[in-house]
Amino acid sequence: MRLVKPKKFLGQHFLKDLTIAQDIADTVDACPDIPILEVGPGMGVLTQFLLPKQRPVKVVELDYESVAYLHENFPALEGNIIECDFLKMDLRELFEGRPFVLTGNYPYNISSQIFFKMLDYKDLIPCCTGMIQKEVAERIAAGPGSKTYGILSVLIQAWYRVEYLFTVHEHVFNPPPKVKSAVIRMTRNETTSLGCDEKLFKQIVKTTFNQRRKTLRNSIKPILGKDHPLCADELFNKRPEQLSVADFIGLTNRVAQALAETPTEKEA
Template structure:
């Protein structure tokens, strides 16, 4: 069967290096008892190593040409090839509500959306591994105070321990992307409850980082109002990248109390 032509609008860059594919596949071994869902298998360069792990493997692929290729080349996967958009799927139905490991050579154009969906299903996904754009991987793994620390860093690290595993050259893909890639692993931490209003926490993180060069007292005014006495406190002279996750949780609680007292 002829090769699948990479489609730019789907963000497809097919990995050619089998050693790297094997290394990515091995990142799922921290949870050897769980089934695997691979997103965007393309022509199965990663799939061929995942199916050897004696575990249930399902793949989800949006590209009809790749689906046809997979059905032809991996007949044992026939009942486990899902032709669908991962971002629109109900993940609780995949493995009868059981947890699973998420992996893949993720399309660069939707990798952040994939991880936001992971967060929405964090009780189902104790481990997520795979390859993404190096810049995004660095943002996810960034510590407080760094230039790359931001929304993705905080929202993911609040629930997952992040490991930046290794960097991948652009020259091992067809077509070569314009940027380097990286492989990461995110493993659920022990946090079951942030200790604050999660919706407000997300709102504050996104609001402040959308104006990351401003002090908190300026970026958070739309939430608190310009007359709030909280804005005069020293904490609000900081910029968002200076705050740890715990400080954002404490900030969320302070803001919630203020809003509740104002609107009992």
């Protein structure tokens, strides 16, 4: 069967370097003995190194040409090729509800969305590895004070330990992307509860970083309202990139308390 033609609208850049593919596959060994789900296998350059690991492997692929290629060239995957949009899947239906490792050479155009979905299923995904744009990997791994520290950094680091493993250059892909790539690994930390309202936590992180040049006093107005007394606190002189995950949790609890104490229009 002829090779699959990369499709720009799917963000496909097929890895050609087998040594790098082996190195990416080996990142899943940090979580041994549990099944593996690979997103976007394409022509199976990574899959071929995952299958020998002696544990269940499923792949999810949206591109019909890639699905046909996998069926023809990977008989070991029979019954485990899912032709579907990963972002629309119910991951609890996989592996009979067992935890699994998520990995892949992720499509660049949806990598952030993939990791937001990972967070929705964090209790099922103790480890997530794979290759993404270098810029996105740096953002996920960044700490407070960094220009790249942002929404993904805080939301992921609240639940996962992040390792930036290595950089991958453009020339090992077909077609070569216009940016460098990087391989990362995210492993669940010991956190079982943030100790705050998680929905409000997400809202505060997203609201403040969407106006990252403003101080918290100004960026948090959509949540607290204009000139709320809490904003007089010195903390609100800071910008969001100056706050650690723990700081955001503390801020969430203070905002939650302030909102609970603020009378509604009917009460007023």
